[in-house]
Amino acid sequence: MSASKCLRCLVRPSPTTLPVSVPQHVPKNIAPFSTTGAKAGQNPKPAPSVPKNPNALQPYRSGKKMTLSKFKKNKVIDRGKAPLPGERKAWRKRISLSNDNALPVPWLTQMRPGDMADSGNVAKVFSLPAGLQDQLRACEAFKPTQSWNMFRTPSVLVRNETVDVMGRMQQAAGENKTARLVLTGDKFTGKSLMLLQAMAHAYLNEWIVIHVPDAQELTTASTEYAPIPGTDPVQYMQPNYVLKLIQNFRKANEAVLSKTYTATAHPELPQNITVNTPLLNLCQTAKEPEGAWVVFRALWNELMAKNVPRPPILFTLDGLAHIMKMSDYRSPSFELIHSHDLAFVRHFTELLAGNTSFPGGGAVIAATSRSNAPRVPSMELVLAQREAEQAPRGAAEVPQPDPFFRGYDKRVESVLRSVDVVRVNGASKPEARSLMEYWAASGLLRDTVDEKLVTEKWALGGNGVLGEMERAALMTMRI
Amino acid sequence: MASPANLLRLCLRAPSRRLPTARAAVAAQKTVFLRPLSTTPVRWAEEEEERREDDDPSNQVFADPGEFLRSFLRDESITQEERQLAQSMLGDWSKVPKDTQKSLQNLVAEINNEAAPLRRVRVPKKDSFWNEDNADTDLITDENGEDDFEEDDMLAMGHAKLEEHREFREYARIAVWEMPLLSKLAKPFQPPVGDEVLRFRYTTYMGEFHPADRKVVVEFSPNDLADLTEAQRLKLMKLAGPRYNPEKGIIKMSCERFEHQAQNKRYLGDLIAKMIAAAKDPTDMFEDIPLDTRHHKFKTVIKFPKEWYLTEERRQQLEAQRKQAYLLDEQKRQSGTLVNGVEAIQEGLRARVNRIGEPVPVRRPLAPPRPPLRR
Incomplete structure (x- = not known):
């Protein structure tokens, strides 16, 4: 992404060369995309052969060269300072949320608390307010693979699915229940972004948000773990991860946490927390991995x-x-630990299974991934079954498990047995058009956004898969 | 080949055209009757030969006529007249002078000695390579000039062509004379009725022997068996295992275990009867075992969706959509809300230039006047 940005910088028109650099568009009767190779205008004539002057000096002599000195001198090449440990990764994972070179979009409005749950706002783009940006950034809702760095302000498109998810959240919160959702969908359809929208909605409505940005950090044995004494079967804590999570959680939810007070005293903590202390103070006691759990x-x-x-x-x-x-x-006996035996993960799965629920209502939302996801046959099967069950009656056949396959996991099935599955599909054409207008107004799509262009990119993007549309329209260097 | 000299030569030779002579007589083969099964070891042919020579009186060599007559008289199968004649001749022989008899006996001995090497059994020399020093007595021909074409016959290709013609004509005769007779044997096709659920397949190689001609294949569908319940049918499918095709719902079995087709067919019929009996047996209905279809790969035939065909109706629908899209664009264009990326960039740049403003050249302040060097 950074490469394309740099290249884009190279070809950006400067004010002095403006009349020259703005291209004259070719007539529009050319097929917008075609499998036939483009024909050049004229056959280029072969250059007239110039008789070679044998005495002319050769500019560069290739091949073997005579070494004049007896020993080769060691060349000292100054490669500059090597990046410090972790610097490359930080650069790779950096998230820049604004681009000063992008144009501000005149009609863009800031998102208000009720905007995303309103079905009248479908196919509209809203920008995220600055405070919300900080919150989302603190809980690592933005991902480096999302193209936030192209636009002046981070903005999101409200889609049908968005309104659906926000509506479910609102309803659950109103009824003091916990909505249990799993977002699935094809690659690049915007499942993670839907999560971000849910979080944005929650922050704006003063919810408390806990976010696990990447579940693989919990289970790929990349963070420390220890058995929790007194648990049977043994559960495991991950103090370092939890410490980081609490710190992010505190930063992101500062306002709400300072207004929420403890119900009981906590003498076991390093700092004595009494009743009616803001939860923010409780969070602040987590400073070392030792006491984090x-x-x-x-x-x-x-x-x-x-x-x-x-x-x-x-x-x-x-x-x-x-x-x-x-x-x-x-485990100490060198057997693999099931993910649900990790205590933090178990909190999530218990909520997802509906065994526990939030006292003030709320939502548990999990998003599947298509790019970095191990195959879990049970999960795939149960999600497909749930989807078929939720479809209008008789619309889909409920898939049955293969009786001769042994790779199913009962624990996974029990967790996902009753979740609601929300399929994130490709965007509809009005949504796609709205988004492309936003791109064009930001100066990133050099074309007139009319129905023809929208249809073309929509089709190229596999019926409106937003990531693919982005590839087709934004990431190409066709100027 | 077609040179005039050659032609002349062939013309001159024409009168001498005759049927190709047999170059050598084929040695009469002795027929040996061997027992099909025997525990006695096979005896060498040479011993057999010697024994026969000894037995056969015609092959016996006699030293003189007297000896021959005496041995003749010993034979009891001769008639009385012959015996009298032989006795009189023996009497005549005894009257022959002794030295004449002696010389005759010497002559016989001499001939025997001379002929001995011819009668000797030929033993191949130990050191010879493939016995090539000895002339091959088994050859029918002498191998000299064997492959030379004597121009008294057609070439091999001509013979082959003739053979081909003969074959054509043979089949043409069959087609004309014998095939029409087959129609008398034809039976009209009767489609199987409801209770004929088994379909057998046989293989014939038109009378030739083939190891596969005994094979019999049977196919039947459990759903055609009317006297089974659903559960029993399911059990039958489970019993059939990989022989059940879940896509077609057909059980297919074959047998080539026995020597004759009829035996194999009988076996299959019995097997199906046994399977049906087992399926009806209510003691264990295999309810805990799901129907295994892992052996079968389901084929999905992808067809062009009906909705995708460009019918007239669909064409009109598309037209309407495009028209609507065009109208929407026009509407936006007129109201000025159609977004153009290039214009947006230009406007943005213009705004930026205005915001920055015209560059103002910075003037260096004038240097203060120098004081005079000298007063």
């Missing part, structure tokens, strides 16, 4: 405390397949 448990108990006013809570996770398989961790 205790703090997390205290925080979780506080969030789940009944009979005290609690705001609705949104718990989201991206990359569901990673927590639906055997993890890469090993």
